[in-house]
Amino acid sequence: MTFRLLASSPRGEGPFDGAEGEARPLRLLIGTDTYPPDANGTACSAYRLAGALVRRGHDVHVVCPSEQGSPRVERAEGVTVHRLRSVAVPERRIIVPVLLTGTLRGLLRRIAPDVVHVQDHFVVGRALIAVARRLCVPVVATTRFLPHRRRTACELVRTLAWRDLTRVFGRADHVAAPSRAAAELLADQGLTRPVEPVPHGVDLSRFRPREEPKTWARGRLGLPDRDTALFVGRLDAATRLDELLQALRQVCRRADAQVVLVGDGPRRARLESLAGALGIGGRTHFLGSVPEDDLHLAYAAADVFASPKVAGLGAAATLEAMASGLPVVAADAGARTCLVQHGRTGYLYRPGEVPAFASFLTRVLTDGELAATMGAIARTVAATHDHLRSLARIEEIYAGLAQTYGGRVQRLA
Template sequence: MGGDTFAPDVNGAASFSVRLAAGIASRGHDVHILAQSHGEKQGAYREEHLGQMLTVHRLNSFRWPLHDWLRAVYPWRIHHNAAKVIDQVRPDVAHMQSHMLIGRGLTTESHKRGIRVVATNHFMPENLIEHTPFPKSTWPLITWLAWKDCTRLYRKAAALTTPTKRAAAYLESRTGLQHVHAISCGIRMSDYTPDFEEKTGNRIVFVGRITGEKMLPDLVEAVARIPRELDAHLDLVGEGDIRKALEQQAQRLGIADRVHFPGRVSDEDLRAILSRATVFAMPSTAELQSIATMEGMASGLPVVAADAMALPHLVRDGENGYLFPPRDVAALAERLERVLRMPHDEYEVMQRASLRLLEPHDIDTTITIFERLYRGEEVTDPVTEVPPLPAKVREQFRSLARRARSAISD
């Protein structure tokens, strides 16, 4: 398996790679990862990830100067390095997690040797182009060239996947390729702890990279528009290059005391932050699935998200949260306020709806499907659409929640 980001990086592609690799290893397979080095660590190492031992081949890399954490391998060495590892390991299958550099070498050299290639697309030009030196006037051309480039590489794959149906349709439209599999990144819901007690404060949480494509200035401004009597606090969990700008924005808006930056946190601390939150917010317009949103849902949180790309696959408007028109700050503020003012019985219905809608995204299903793809077997894409909950059943849930609270108070 190879891509341009892997642990200790914290992002959706890296998280998915770690979870899938560890899951495959837990079923008795020998998993090797081709990844960038961090610091002086180069060579093949046995590393423990999510309780499983993986062989990680760390390639010499440098920090990309226009990005706050991304490390890139040297492009003129990638084919040589990939070929060397492939000839040592002699894998049955290669799985490309990105097409930029490491995935390019892994795919090209595996294809030359007749090794089956599976590719997963996490690529959205919007997530990368602002970290290039190209002027904005050239971005449409650069985006077109980037899609042409990845199409050439994806043609070498025996199977091509992406996390959602909407992302698959988008990928097919941009590349002209057909039969893209929609396979959820998956999540283990038992790792998270929903809290159904009435919340004692109003906390909005975002988890992810603190960077431009996440549209976080919109979220900070929306929090400033929420009436002060609600005392809404915002936790922006993660690291990134626009943190200082967001701190300055919060200061200008007079809400610096209510916007918090926990930074990169441990898994345990993240679960605690999610469990105590009131609502999860995702204003990004370029999510192919959003593992972070799934983590919020697994923690029993209603979600307010932009009606863009794959987020409507996770957020059913009025059932487990609300969608808002992308970049519409007033609408974002209104949807957040609506959740914060919600009576507890209605709020609990939304909490349980998040858990219900997430059930088809079980990580074990994802691992099984990739096992079959690796073997070259036919697969049927998992059904992740959950039928809408009838209004009558939602009212029954509200009634049960009211009765339970009444019994507790008595």
């Protein structure tokens, strides 16, 4: 096994800033199997990356499934989005692989990107990597996918899932993992390409402690003025939100508390029914997908961020909560373990142990001084993950690959 974990660049400026600002902007193609209006970590990350790159002066294209089924091209906030024909499957829409290779080949020839950046290794990602290889277009690969590491009766499925991921990403030129733990895990699973931790980072100007009282933000969102635990993310089986609702029932024995869930997904109706069955329906608030411009209000309304999720390589919402000055109570699993310092910025509990989850939430919600101290430290930790720093490193990777390949795809177009 070849294992080379690259160190991130310490520089805060990219190859398109300062004295080197005359370097030409790049034409980039981001490939993803999920994109807004989908509400999940990968869709959100791809959307934010595309927008940030446009604001840095690059020509950015995104290829993804059409959320309506029929194909179309749209221009949204400076990003050209190529939505390909899709079909509905449980929980989402996907592109049928038949004829996809030819469609992507034509798209790459028309766009002639300097670099392709895939956000996963599923339908779009694997097909785009294959086509880019044939056309000699450099490829950067990122994933948030995490086959469960616990040994179960489905161990063979887990092994095959990892083998598939490493095989597909083994054809990329550069693999950028969303955290150091993710980079180490990918390497440990046999990925032979260099793996570099490039965290997505957080916009510290948007996500920050607010001077306004929490009652202000709660009022803006139509929430009661109670101690509030917040979750932001997709409402699916992987997020294990039934544990959060069970914990809330225990918390309410000692605190006037509520849970606010931001996001949507296939488990919403089931969670609403569970909240009613537990007798906490009036203390469980489903806000659905909150617009990007209003997302900071959800963090401003909360006292603690709660995440029972155990899967996934990224922790964008956790980082946003910490940047907003919130302590975090999270399952001791996934990328959150690299951010949450037990007893300093929040608490980590063993996944599935609802009494411990409830105990830590109660401790934070009933001790304002403790919550304020942890939140202040959390903000300090989050400040080391400025998204501009991460974006500059991504630009360096793109520029380096584009220079190495010499724009060959332009001659093929």
